[in-house]
Amino acid sequence: MNDATTDAGNGRTLPDRTGDGTRAVRAGLPEPVKHEPTLPGPVFAAHFHLPGDPTGPYTYGRDENPTWTLLEHAIAELEAPGQDGVEALVFASGMAAISSVLFSQLRAGDAVVLPDDGYQALPLVRAQLETYGIEVRTAPTGGDAQLEVLDGAKLLWIETPSNPGLDVCDVRRLADAAHAQGALVAVDNTLATPLGQRPLELGANFAVASGTKQLTGHGDVLLGYVTGRNAEAMAAVRRWRKIVGAIPGPMEAWLAHRSIATLQLRVDRQNTTALALAQALRERPEVTGLRYPGLPDDPSHKIASQQMRRYGCVVSFTLPTRAHADRFLDALRLVDDATSFGGVRSTAERRGRWGGDAVPEGFIRFSVGAEDPEDLVADVLRALTASAS
Numbered sequence: 001m002n003d004a005t006t007d008a009g010n011g012r013t014l015p016d017r018t019g020d021g022t023r024a025v026r027a028g029l030p031e032p033v034k035h036e037p038t039l040p041g042p043v044f045a046a047h048f049h050l051p052g053d054p055t056g057p058y059t060y061g062r063d064e065n066p067t068w069t070l071l072e073h074a075i076a077e078l079e080a081p082g083q084d085g086v087e088a089l090v091f092a093s094g095m096a097a098i099s100s101v102l103f104s105q106l107r108a109g110d111a112v113v114l115p116d117d118g119y120q121a122l123p124l125v126r127a128q129l130e131t132y133g134i135e136v137r138t139a140p141t142g143g144d145a146q147l148e149v150l151d152g153a154k155l156l157w158i159e160t161p162s163n164p165g166l167d168v169c170d171v172r173r174l175a176d177a178a179h180a181q182g183a184l185v186a187v188d189n190t191l192a193t194p195l196g197q198r199p200l201e202l203g204a205n206f207a208v209a210s211g212t213k214q215l216t217g218h219g220d221v222l223l224g225y226v227t228g229r230n231a232e233a234m235a236a237v238r239r240w241r242k243i244v245g246a247i248p249g250p251m252e253a254w255l256a257h258r259s260i261a262t263l264q265l266r267v268d269r270q271n272t273t274a275l276a277l278a279q280a281l282r283e284r285p286e287v288t289g290l291r292y293p294g295l296p297d298d299p300s301h302k303i304a305s306q307q308m309r310r311y312g313c314v315v316s317f318t319l320p321t322r323a324h325a326d327r328f329l330d331a332l333r334l335v336d337d338a339t340s341f342g343g344v345r346s347t348a349e350r351r352g353r354w355g356g357d358a359v360p361e362g363f364i365r366f367s368v369g370a371e372d373p374e375d376l377v378a379d380v381l382r383a384l385t386a387s388a389s
């Protein structure tokens with residue numbers, strides 16, 4: 001760690017012990033220029049003036065954009081404060097970011113370990129990898145079963161906490177084991193956000209996330225990112241972005257950067273309320289399978305408390321039947337029945353409706369927003385009572 005960390009992209013320095021809130025509001029801001037805005041507006045450009053030799057930084061809009069650059073500096077600063085040489089690349093979505101790592105790092109004949117209980121699009125990725133002759137092994141997130149299938153693997157993919165089951169695995173332990181065998185490690189950090197967990201500090205080679213969720217937090221932007229410190233590996237990820245063209249629009253990138261300024265406020269509010277909601281749900285007899293890594297008696301809590309600084313805004317639980325769960329969702333007044341998570345407005349859904357997760361029919365994934373905690377908890381308790389019969 002350095003004594004001081006560069007305030008992204010401009011050479012200004014933040015003191016080493018800068019708090020998360022300060023870091024979030026300043027992340028990625030350029031050097032102040034008289035009469036210019038603090039955060040420059042989105043640069044809408046398909047191409048840039050380019051006389052002579054075609055050298056960077058800005059040539060063509062699929063390769064680079066100044067609005068991405070500022071956002072990438074902000075994300076690198078949050079994922080790896082004070083660490084030199086960490087690069088971030090932004091993408092059109094979380095899936096674009098995930099695919100960029102997997103498809104840029106793996107070749108025919110390689111083996112990769114994926115979670116069998118992760119985000120529900122991973123099986124689609126698995127099928128695609130297999131058509132390219134890549135061996136895909138799977139293991140559940142909790143319980144260290146990854147160790148049994150690591151032998152000879154090129155890449156270990158971890159999603160912790162997992163979506164939607166909220167299991168947690170020991171990133172440092174798994175990363176050490178994977179590295180001992182020469183495997184790379186990527187962590188999907190979507191649910192935790194960089195304020196909840198820093199996979200690169202725990203030994204991962206890549207921290208990857210959907211910025212669509214709590215990072216941007218308003219349910220109006222799709223975004224993804226990859227961070228890493230291995231220059232060669234990141235060059236391959238960048239090249240993949242260029243080939244596939246999975247790039248964010250400048251407006252989305254700018255909205256994301258603007259939203260990051262309130263990341264710590266949102267995360268702290270939402271995560272505190274998530275714990276309060278989990279505690280209230282624990283008292284309800286119709287609720288089973290309650291999971292929240294921040295609950296001291298949650299099966300994930302021990303490892304989570306070692307590697308996470310905040311436990312996320314998602315709570316999951318099961319109601320007795322599908323019909324009961326549907327009645328509950330219908331009865332909520334402050335919570336939208338919608339997919340995704342991490343937004344300032346609470347959402348919840350019966351996850352089984354998609355058919356992709358191995359969950360009971362009455363399983364609810366609940367994303368806690370920024371409402372007043374007492375209002376939200378009261379709404380949930382009232383909806384539980386109303387949906388009982």
Ligand SMILES: Cc1ncc(COP(=O)(O)O)c(C=O)c1O
Pocket residue numbers: 093094095096098119159163188190191209210211212222223224340
């Ligand atoms: C853990 C996790 N990773 C990745 C993704 C994909 O992100 P996006 O929808 O931005 O492509 C999601 C989406 O829900 C997710 O929950």
